[in-house]
Amino acid sequence: MRSKNWSRRSFIQQSAILGAGLGMLPLVSWKTPESSDFVQFISPIDGDMLHAGDGVVVNVKVAPVAAEKVNLSINNIPAKEENGVYSADITLKDFENKIRVKDTLTGRKSTITVFYLRKLNHQYRLSIDDAIWFLKDIHLNAAVYSSIFENSFMGLLRSLHETYGTKVHINLFYETDNFNLSQMTDKFKKEWKDNSDWIRLSVHAKAEFPDDPYMHADYGEMYRDCHAIRTQIARFAGKEVMDNTTTLHWGQVPVEVCRALRDEGYKIQVCDFNVDNNLPPCSYYLDVPHRRHINKRFIWRDNREKIIFVKSSIIIDTVKLPLIKEFLDSYGENNITPPYVDLLVHEQYFYPFYKNYQIDYREKLTAAIEWAQQHNYTPCFISECII
Structure with missing residues (x-):
């Protein structure tokens, strides 16, 4: 259980200290509700x-x-x-x-x-967490911008798509300082739809703070927040950009929270599934044996809850640029080959005005994507692989 002293910044620092060392994972076996005792x-x-x-x-x-x-x-x-x-x-x-x-x-x-x-075999995506500032900028400049890609963050994502074919999944907050999704202009709805082959938007949380916002939440709270965000995405961007996959903010929650996400359409839930280290669990409701198993397999379905869990392969902003490829290489060194690579990064570190701005943000994303390309991973959304 993570202490209350954990913050996003300390999580980043701890991840960076751990670097690329994964360690060997033990064999896991356990009985299921469908199994007899023998x-x-x-x-x-x-x-x-x-x-x-x-x-x-x-x-x-x-x-x-x-x-x-x-x-x-x-x-x-x-x-x-x-x-x-x-x-x-x-x-x-x-x-x-x-x-x-x-x-x-x-x-x-x-x-x-x-x-x-049958379709899951060496695919990847770029996923963005903690995202909302780019939408606030588009909102504030709705009378000026003729395209969502005039926003510098969206411009970066488009350049990565044009260069590498990368598909991008963005997990949204509902609100930030002096802005919420109900204010977002629908002026660019057609443009969102036209780019839905490589852009997806989904739920992340109501807001960035407090940390662990759903650790003690019930079904109703999660359902309300999830429904509010999905309603606004459909309004300003269209259902075409929506998907059945999301990554929940911090991802340490009771099963009722995951059920609410599932019932709102998110049957695939992505997270870190930390185990056997000093990082916060970020593992939804799963116990240690299941987390160890997902760390070997990268994908697993809870058949009781009808929820598919997928492990992120890297949090790009927690790894220094020279170590990104080494971090990803370490999977192979530990005889683990991710069938699907989720390259996760957080939006905030892109901006010079942010206190933890990373000047090499673009280079980090490029390094991770180039690793995927060099290892024969092709761009694909998770939902396109699980058919």
């Missing part, structure tokens, strides 16, 4: 979202809970035993796949559900 699924587990990197043929591994004689089959294929672990190769045929383990001696059964994502 077996644990080791790999895959309930809710795993498998992809081209895993292959269509998957080796399923399970272990009996008790030391007793069993004769296991996995999807009607006799399982082979080695050192107490039973396994069999199965073929994934559909988006949703049931894996059924049966003990032919007793008739006991365990079942999990996994998914196969």
Whole structure:
């Protein structure tokens, strides 16, 4: 649990200190509500979202809970035993796949559900958190600007798109000093729609402060804030720029908050899923074993809640420019290949008037995007991969 002394600035400093060291992640296994008590699924587990990197043929591994004689089959294929672990190769045929383990001696059964994502294989996006100042500028200059890209921040994003094809997902606050989204001009609605192939807007939080705004929130509070932001996005930019994916501010919340986001359309929820370090959890409601699992897999579905969680690969503004590529390289050095790379950055650090302004902001974004390009990741929104 993060102490009340945590702030965005101390989070940035702590992340920078940790640098690129990821460490090796332990093997995770646990039972699911759908499983009986006689077996644990080791790999895959309930809710795993498998992809081209895993292959269509998957080796399923399970272990009996008790030391007793069993004769296991996995999807009607006799399982082979080695050192107490039973396994069999199965073929994934559909988006949703049931894996059924049966003990032919007793008739006991365990079942999990996994998914196969045929389109998820080496994609990336640039995502922006804590965003609203660029909209305030467009609002203030509505009579002057003939395009949203006359705003310097939007101009930067367009230049990255034109150079690399990068797709950009922007997570919005509802309000900041002397401005809220209800004031945002709809003068540029057609332009937002015309660029919806590479720009998406979604919910982040009501405002930047206080930190951890939804740590103790209930369903109703989150639903109201979420609905208010979505209503305004639809008004000034159109439903075309909206998506089923978001990153919640700080992302340490009770399950009711995630349910409210889900019910407002955000079935894919992105965060850091910090674990085994001194960083704030930023892991929604997930426990340590699930966070460790997501740190290996980068994507997982809570089948009980029908929510897909995706791990960000880097917070760009927490890493010094010379270390960005090294940070991202460290995944491969630890035998982890992200099937989807979320390159996350915060809007504020772009502006010279901001107290923590980063003069190399543009260069940092460029370095992260070039790493993705050099490692054969192609621009794509998450929602386009999970079909």
